Amino acid sequence: MEEKEIIEIKEENEEVTEQQIEETENGIEISNDVIAVIAGVAVSEVQGVSSMSGGFAGGITEVLSGKKNLAKGIKVEKTENTAKIDVNIIVEYGSRIPDVAFEIQNRVKKAVESMTGFKVEEVNVHVQGVNTNITKQDNNNNQEENEPDTND
Numbered sequence: 001m002e003e004k005e006i007i008e009i010k011e012e013n014e015e016v017t018e019q020q021i022e023e024t025e026n027g028i029e030i031s032n033d034v035i036a037v038i039a040g041v042a043v044s045e046v047q048g049v050s051s052m053s054g055g056f057a058g059g060i061t062e063v064l065s066g067k068k069n070l071a072k073g074i075k076v077e078k079t080e081n082t083a084k085i086d087v088n089i090i091v092e093y094g095s096r097i098p099d100v101a102f103e104i105q106n107r108v109k110k111a112v113e114s115m116t117g118f119k120v121e122e123v124n125v126h127v128q129g130v131n132t133n134i135t136k137q138d139n140n141n142n143q144e145e146n147e148p149d150t151n152d
Contacts, residue, residue: 030116032078036071039085039123042111044070046103048095050131053088073128083112084122090129101125 043049052073073088087104091097105123112120 030078030118032076033071035076035078035083035085035112035116035118036074038111038115039074039076039087039108040070040072042107043074043087043089043104046100046107048092048100049104050090050092053090053126053128078118081118082121083116083118084124085112085120086124086126088126088128090131091127093130093132097127101127 040052043052054069054072075086075088077084085108087108089100089104091100104125108123109120112118
C-alpha cells in the first residue's frame with residue numbers, strides 16, 4: 001500500500017469513530033454526582049490529603065448512613081461536554097501544599113476525562129485546614145520520654 005492510501009483509510013476510520021461517539025453521547029446523561037465520586041476517588045489516592053472537607057451536613061449524612069461519602073467536599077459544574085470541579089480538602093501536617101494541589105489537579109482531570117469523556121476546564125483546590133493530630137501525638141510521646149524518672 002502506498003502512504004497516500006494509508007492516510008485516506010485513517011481519515012475514513014476517524015470519521016466513523018466521531019459519528020459513533022456523537023450517537024452514543026446523545027443518549028447518555030452523566031450526573032454531577034457521578035463526576036464528583038470519580039473526582040473523590042482520585043483525590044483520596046493522593047498522598048498528603050488527610051480528608052475531604054464537606055461541611056456540617058455532609059458529616060451528619062456520613063454518620064447516619066454509616067457509609068463513606070466519596071463525593072464529600074467536591075462541587076461539580078458541567079455543561080454539555082465540559083466540567084469545572086472544586087475540591088475542598090484538609091492537608092496532613094508536613095505535606096507541601098502546592099505539590100499536593102498539583103497532584104490532585106492532575107489525577108482528577110485524568111480520571112474524569114478518561115471515564116466520562118468530558119473536557120475538564122478547571123480543577124480548583126481549596127485547602128480548608130491542616131490536620132495536626134499526628135504532631136500532637138508525637139509531642140506527647142516525646143514529653144513522656146523526656147520526663148525525669150521520679151521513682152529513684
